[in-house]
Amino acid sequence: MSSELLFYKLGMVLFVFAASMVVALYSTYGERKIAAFLQDRIGPNRAGPFGLLQPLADGIKMFMKEEMLPEASSKWLFVLGPCLAMMVALTTGVVIPWAKPIMLDGQPFHFQVSDINIGILYVFGVVSIGVYGIMIGGWASNNKFALLGALRASSQMISYELAMGLSIVALVMTTGTLSVNEIVAQQDAGICNFVYQPLGFLIFLICAFAETNRAPFDLPECESELVGGYHTEYSSMKLGFYLFAEYINMFISSAIISCLYFGGYNFPFAHEMEGILGENMVRVLGFGFLFAKIFGFIFLFMWVRWTLPRFRYDQLMNLGWKVLLPLSILNIVLTGLFLMRNELLDLIIK
Amino acid sequence: MLTQYAFYFLSILAIFSALMVVFSRNPVHSVLYLVVTFFSIAGHYFLMNSQFLAMVHIIVYAGAIMVLFLYVIMMLNLNTDTEPNKSNWVKGAAVVTGGLMMLILVVSTKSADQLPIQKALNPNIGLISNLGKVLYNEYMLPFEVSSILFLVSMVGAVMLGKKETY
Amino acid sequence: MERLTNRSKIVVNKQMTLAEKMYLPAIANGMVITLKHLFKKPATISYPEEKRYIAPVYRGQHVLKRDEAGAERCTACGLCAVSCPAEAITMTAAERRKGDEKLYREEKYAAVYEINMLRCIFCGLCEEACPKEAIFLTDRIVDVSGNREDMIYGKDKLTEPMAADKRIDVSVRQTQEVLDFKQNKAFGHNRTHLDLAKYIQQKNHH
Numbered sequence: 001m002s003s004e005l006l007f008y009k010l011g012m013v014l015f016v017f018a019a020s021m022v023v024a025l026y027s028t029y030g031e032r033k034i035a036a037f038l039q040d041r042i043g044p045n046r047a048g049p050f051g052l053l054q055p056l057a058d059g060i061k062m063f064m065k066e067e068m069l070p071e072a073s074s075k076w077l078f079v080l081g082p083c084l085a086m087m088v089a090l091t092t093g094v095v096i097p098w099a100k101p102i103m104l105d106g107q108p109f110h111f112q113v114s115d116i117n118i119g120i121l122y123v124f125g126v127v128s129i130g131v132y133g134i135m136i137g138g139w140a141s142n143n144k145f146a147l148l149g150a151l152r153a154s155s156q157m158i159s160y161e162l163a164m165g166l167s168i169v170a171l172v173m174t175t176g177t178l179s180v181n182e183i184v185a186q187q188d189a190g191i192c193n194f195v196y197q198p199l200g201f202l203i204f205l206i207c208a209f210a211e212t213n214r215a216p217f218d219l220p221e222c223e224s225e226l227v228g229g230y231h232t233e234y235s236s237m238k239l240g241f242y243l244f245a246e247y248i249n250m251f252i253s254s255a256i257i258s259c260l261y262f263g264g265y266n267f268p269f270a271h272e273m274e275g276i277l278g279e280n281m282v283r284v285l286g287f288g289f290l291f292a293k294i295f296g297f298i299f300l301f302m303w304v305r306w307t308l309p310r311f312r313y314d315q316l317m318n319l320g321w322k323v324l325l326p327l328s329i330l331n332i333v334l335t336g337l338f339l340m341r342n343e344l345l346d347l348i349i350k
Numbered sequence: 351m352l353t354q355y356a357f358y359f360l361s362i363l364a365i366f367s368a369l370m371v372v373f374s375r376n377p378v379h380s381v382l383y384l385v386v387t388f389f390s391i392a393g394h395y396f397l398m399n400s401q402f403l404a405m406v407h408i409i410v411y412a413g414a415i416m417v418l419f420l421y422v423i424m425m426l427n428l429n430t431d432t433e434p435n436k437s438n439w440v441k442g443a444a445v446v447t448g449g450l451m452m453l454i455l456v457v458s459t460k461s462a463d464q465l466p467i468q469k470a471l472n473p474n475i476g477l478i479s480n481l482g483k484v485l486y487n488e489y490m491l492p493f494e495v496s497s498i499l500f501l502v503s504m505v506g507a508v509m510l511g512k513k514e515t516y
Numbered sequence: 517m518e519r520l521t522n523r524s525k526i527v528v529n530k531q532m533t534l535a536e537k538m539y540l541p542a543i544a545n546g547m548v549i550t551l552k553h554l555f556k557k558p559a560t561i562s563y564p565e566e567k568r569y570i571a572p573v574y575r576g577q578h579v580l581k582r583d584e585a586g587a588e589r590c591t592a593c594g595l596c597a598v599s600c601p602a603e604a605i606t607m608t609a610a611e612r613r614k615g616d617e618k619l620y621r622e623e624k625y626a627a628v629y630e631i632n633m634l635r636c637i638f639c640g641l642c643e644e645a646c647p648k649e650a651i652f653l654t655d656r657i658v659d660v661s662g663n664r665e666d667m668i669y670g671k672d673k674l675t676e677p678m679a680a681d682k683r684i685d686v687s688v689r690q691t692q693e694v695l696d697f698k699q700n701k702a703f704g705h706n707r708t709h710l711d712l713a714k715y716i717q718q719k720n721h722h
């Protein structure tokens with residue numbers, strides 16, 4: 001591995017890290033502002049102009065809070081839990097192509113940390129690991145409420161992972177590749193995968209809500225009524241990590257939804273504009289468009305949170321297992337039939 | 351060079367964590383060490399250029415099966431204090447079975463060099479498209495049979511999980 | 517059963533239609549409603565900088581008035597405490613000593629006078645009851661506090677300052693109409709026992 005490549009990869013990693021952090025940081029601010037606007041309030045406006053320094057103030061507050069380690073808990077695992085949650089949230093961004101390769105001196109400059117040819121599986125694998133952060137944290141707290149919260153959270157996440165995976169299977173059938181990069185590149189023609197997979201998109205979106213533990217699936221936390229869920233015993237920045245990981249997850253899942261179903265960095269009339277603005281300019285624009293899509297989805301996440309009430313737990317399980325799972329299987333069958341339509345027609349004619 | 355270091359690192363990690371699975375007194379720690387073992391084995395798959403297998407290994411074993419294990423163990427609330435002392439009879443049985451296992455391992459590794467080595471394997475067999483082609487052409491029957499096996503076990507699990515209404 | 521009004525709705529436990537069961541239309545509906553609120557003017561204000569309109573006769577923190585010479589008007593008669601529906605007022609009466617005429621207008625005065633601002637409902641009945649025009653509610657807002665003890669206001673916080681320029685103006689509440697009203701003997705509660713005796717005499721005379 002040449003040192004140039006190493007530097008470039010390191011730079012990309014830093015970029016993804018910084019982007020996730022900054023977006024997540026300002027999502028917390030955005031969440032509070034949007035919540036306020038949806039409820040006809042003003043929202044945070046004290047720290048800095050328009051309250052823009054609010055996330056920093058929150059961060060400082062989190063750091064200054066008293067650090068507590070439950071006496072009888074398993075210390076290592078107690079610390080490992082939030083670290084794992086944070087780490088898993090940050091590693092997913094690796095496979096997302098942020099922009100079309102930009103040409104510098106005839107050298108393509110890829111805006112992606114790694115183009116694994118099984119990118120989707122990678123995402124899925126990392127997501128399935130995400131449960132551990134919650135389970136370990138809940139168990140290590142040595143508190144029955146935290147343990148119950150962890151079990152509640154993990155069974156929710158496992159249940160919705162299935163439907164999510166199956167909805168991706170249908171997508172993979174239409175695209176014929178597991179690489180996120182290629183899937184985005186295929187949507188270059190202007191028609192995004194959403195058109196082919198409306199049902200799959202809907203299932204994926206709902207599952208993304210459940211996987212990120214956002215309302216209406218925020219039973220793991222239940223800020224408003226239960227004993228706080230799996231992070232009952234957590235305080236200070238360890239709690240901050242859990243909360244922050246949720247926002248990073250939201251950012252990353254928005255990015256993945258935009259890439260898989262809404263064309264990623266592609267945007268309408270890109271080819272026409274290439275003649276006017278030049279190739280690289282259009283690609284930079286595409287980068288902006290991807291972020292616009294991501295912010296759109298983050299807004300959707302928040303909008304839903306401040307609109308819908310929470311599910312009851314049995315309703316949640318029923319929705320996951322009895323509605324979304326059969327629907328996603330149906331989606332696979334329909335997609336299969338659609339893909340084989342010519343062969344089927346031949347068969348009928350014969 | 352780099353891959354070699356990675357290989358040694360992963361191997362040591364795998365063996366260490368596998369041993370820790372057996373040695374740790376707390377079942378939850380055992381499960382977590384097992385997860386680490388699975389990860390290091392997935393790393394080995396990566397080194398062998400079969401990313402698909404590696405990812406599926408992580409998703410299925412670490413991401414699903416071990417979570418369920420952890421789930422059950424947490425629910426049972428086993429800890430070191432409640433672990434009963436094994437009787438001498440059980441200990442003896444464990445020694446005998448372990449010894450037998452050891453014997454088989456030693457014999458099989460000794461005779462490993464006599465096995466015909468299948469050379470002409472495509473080094474890219476682990477890549478998903480190649481793997482898919484092989485699975486669905488050459489090994490169609492075993493693949494489908496194993497899926498039927500899964501289906502049967504799934505039906506069985508549902509049957510067990512149902513309330514008895516008769 | 518006969519219906520009493522035509523506004524009542526008959527409740528039926530009908531099965532949901534398929535569209536309703538999918539919940540998606542309902543969810544979309546709800547989302548539209550919240551989206552509309554996104555563009556509405558906020559109902560709240562940034563309080564300490566912006567203030568809402570307060571009526572001139574707003575009933576806020578009380579004041580114990582002094583007369584023009586600076587003597588306290590209150591005579592510790594206890595009528596305010598009796599009239600208070602929240603039982604927020606307590607006081608201890610004391611006799612005025614020689615030389616204190618400048619401080620207390622009446623012979624008897626309130627040595628301790630406390631209003632518990634956590635109990636007070638700012639109804640203004642104490643003001644109405646006071647025969648000496650001693651207590652008034654003003655448009656000042658009671659400050660918040662971190663503990664309950666601070667919310668019991670004693671004479672130090674209630675009596676108005678002596679200095680002429682720091683006097684608290686209650687003319688908006690004590691208008692001529694109010695004074696006239698208080699003098700009007702046609703209302704039973706404005707009559708003292710002397711008035712009552714006069715009234716009975718008049719009646720017998722007839």
Ligand code: SF4
Nearest residue numbers: 590591593594596646
């Ligand atoms: S404030 Fe008025 S009513 Fe109350 S004790 Fe003093 S004089 Fe009497």
Ligand code: SF4
Nearest residue numbers: 600636637639640642
């Ligand atoms: S305003 Fe009403 S409640 Fe408050 S002290 Fe006066 S009489 Fe009592």
